[in-house]
Every structure is written in structure tokens, then in C-alpha cells.
Amino acid sequence: GNQNATHAEPKELTNNDIRYKWDRIIGRGEYSRVYHGIRLHDQLPVAIKVIQAQDLQKHRKQRLKREISILRYITKLTNHSEYFVTLLDTFIDDQSNLMIVTELIPGIELYESLVTHDNGFNETTAKKLLRRVFLAVYMLHKNNLAHRDIKLENIMLDCSAKCLKLLDFGFATPTVLPNSKDQIRFTDLCGSIHYLAPEMLAEKVYDAKKSDVWSLGITTFAVLTGDFPFNGDSEAAIFQCITTQNVQYPPQMSDEARGLLHLMLHPDPSSRGTMSAVIRHSWWDS
Incomplete structure (x- = not known):
């Protein structure tokens, strides 16, 4: 400045x-x-x-x-x-x-800890780390809240408690109208470029809980591989990739992990898993 x-x-x-x-x-x-x-x-x-x-x-x-x-x-x-x-x-x-x-959380962003793990964490470690983040998002959704900016930088690795915590609620929002059960349909683009769900980019009305599942899927892919599933040299190239490409899974990734990511990164939000489905996925017990 x-x-x-x-x-x-x-x-x-x-x-x-x-x-x-x-x-x-x-x-x-x-x-x-x-x-x-x-x-x-x-x-x-x-x-x-x-x-x-x-x-x-x-x-x-x-x-x-x-x-x-x-x-x-x-x-x-x-x-x-x-x-x-x-x-x-x-x-x-x-x-x-x-x-x-x-x-003040004594620790580092998950992003920083991945920098030292070029190919991501092994699945056993990843499960231990991510379980709590999944439960955090599940709790938000159960309480009709969506985070809308899930990414590696908004997850802190608490070194004292050896666990991950979710932070930065700047884009978070209730998902139902006050005193009603009516789901709010969102249209505003928010979050960070690699993590944006395809329905957001298509400028469709979207369900904020389903776009959270997508961003958490991108985060999970990054934790397991050290990379983003959709990448490019420019914003436009990344957007193009998100809206047109299929996810390429590395050969060493387990079938269960692929199954979970396939559920979370389904391009059609109505076929994408809910948080209650993904926290019960067989990967966690594999």
C-alpha cells in the first residue's frame, strides 16, 4: 500500500x-x-x-x-x-x-503445508486431516449455513491441537429465508477461481450447499494429489477447464477416493453428493 x-x-x-x-x-x-x-x-x-x-x-x-x-x-x-x-x-x-x-490459531494454512508435499498427503493422513473439515461443513449445512469460500487458504492446521479448522466467513450465508424452510437460490459469484463450481460459472441460480461440496471436493483433490483438478494459464483457461473437462485421477489414487471425488465433483449439482452423503462415504472406512 x-x-x-x-x-x-x-x-x-x-x-x-x-x-x-x-x-x-x-x-x-x-x-x-x-x-x-x-x-x-x-x-x-x-x-x-x-x-x-x-x-x-x-x-x-x-x-x-x-x-x-x-x-x-x-x-x-x-x-x-x-x-x-x-x-x-x-x-x-x-x-x-x-x-x-x-x-489466534497457532499453525499454518493447509495451503502452506501442501507446499512441502508436492504430491499431496497419503490417504491415511489425508483422512485424519480432512475428517474434521468435512464435519465442520456438514455442521454448517445442517444449520442452514453455507461457507461459499472453502479453499486450502481458509483451513488452518492447528499445530497445537493437530487438527484442521475452518475460518474466514466473509462469504458465508444462511441458505434458507428467515423463519421459513424456503431454500434461497443464489446468483452471486463468490469464492476463489480454482474452486468455483460449474453452475456458478454458467451464471445459473445455484444451491450454495452444493457449491460448498464442490469446493470441498477441489480441496480434497488438492490434499490427495498436491494439484488442482482444473487448471490453466489464465482465468479464462481455468473457467473453460472447469466447465468442459473431466477430472483426471492419478493412477495411484484408491478406488474409494475416486468414488468420493466423483460424487463431490459431479458437474450437475442435483447429482452431486450432499454433505451427509459424503461424510458417510466408504472412503472414510477404507
Whole structure:
């Protein structure tokens, strides 16, 4: 960014430094920065996501409200901290910046751990790692929520708990209308390029739970092979690949793993597996 912006940023939350101190930037989003911080009363390490006041336009406020209400909802789910990043606090500082405080997960993104595994993880390790992510997405869906941005970078390998946790609920959404059973049909394109479901690219109305299953399938393929099933030199080439190509499975992949991926990466969402089907797939017991 430009010098001035960095210079103008408060290094400490002036009217809240009774509660938190923060130092270095550990992540950046389109409109946010994430700082490493400490909750002062108990020295708990936290992540503080700061959205600057000037970036809080109306539609973005709506999205942030939704993200926070979903994070709050998740903290009420049984054993939520085993599956998801935990929301601790939200407040507006004295400069009208929005602060979202979550636990700091001591670990690395799944993406980073794959960098050292060129051909992916073996299936036994992959099962151990992924089981919890699958259950996390299953729990969301069961509670009529969809994540809509499942990818290697949004899954943290918690080194202390030796498990994976799902984070970044910036695109997450309820999948039913308030006080009704009516499924919401979505049209907005969201997520990251390698993970986009074909029905999203076709600009059809889509079921957000089924597009989650697709993205999780792409993630699973990457964990098992170290590669994306649909790739290309440009965005257009990747889109073309997603919408026209069949998945090529490496010869060493087990039949069960292929079966699971075939179910998750079915180009027709109505034939694609639901989360309750994929968590019961025979691969887990093979």
C-alpha cells in the first residue's frame, strides 16, 4: 500500500488498549488487515481483523453484519472450537474502524503445508486431516449455513491441537429465508477461481450447499494429489477447464477416493453428493 496509509494506522487501539494490544500484520483481505494481538487481561493471543471506517460502505456493512452474526451463531454449536475459528469480540474503535477479534490459531494454512508435499498427503493422513473439515461443513449445512469460500487458504492446521479448522466467513450465508424452510437460490459469484463450481460459472441460480461440496471436493483433490483438478494459464483457461473437462485421477489414487471425488465433483449439482452423503462415504472406512 502507499506510505501514508500505513503511517496513519494506529498501532494500538487507543480507547480499547485496556483490553488488547496488537503489533504485526498477519493477513490482508480486500478491505481488511489482520493483526496479531494479545488480550491483556489473560495474555491470550488473538487475531484482530480491522476494517477501516472509510471502507464501511452500506453494502459492505451488510456483509460484515452477516459474517459477524454467523460467527456468533457458530460459537453456540456443540464443540464448535474443534471445527471453527472462535469469535471472541467485536467493537468499533474511537476512529470508527470495525474490529473483529477471534482466537489466534497457532499453525499454518493447509495451503502452506501442501507446499512441502508436492504430491499431496497419503490417504491415511489425508483422512485424519480432512475428517474434521468435512464435519465442520456438514455442521454448517445442517444449520442452514453455507461457507461459499472453502479453499486450502481458509483451513488452518492447528499445530497445537493437530487438527484442521475452518475460518474466514466473509462469504458465508444462511441458505434458507428467515423463519421459513424456503431454500434461497443464489446468483452471486463468490469464492476463489480454482474452486468455483460449474453452475456458478454458467451464471445459473445455484444451491450454495452444493457449491460448498464442490469446493470441498477441489480441496480434497488438492490434499490427495498436491494439484488442482482444473487448471490453466489464465482465468479464462481455468473457467473453460472447469466447465468442459473431466477430472483426471492419478493412477495411484484408491478406488474409494475416486468414488468420493466423483460424487463431490459431479458437474450437475442435483447429482452431486450432499454433505451427509459424503461424510458417510466408504472412503472414510477404507
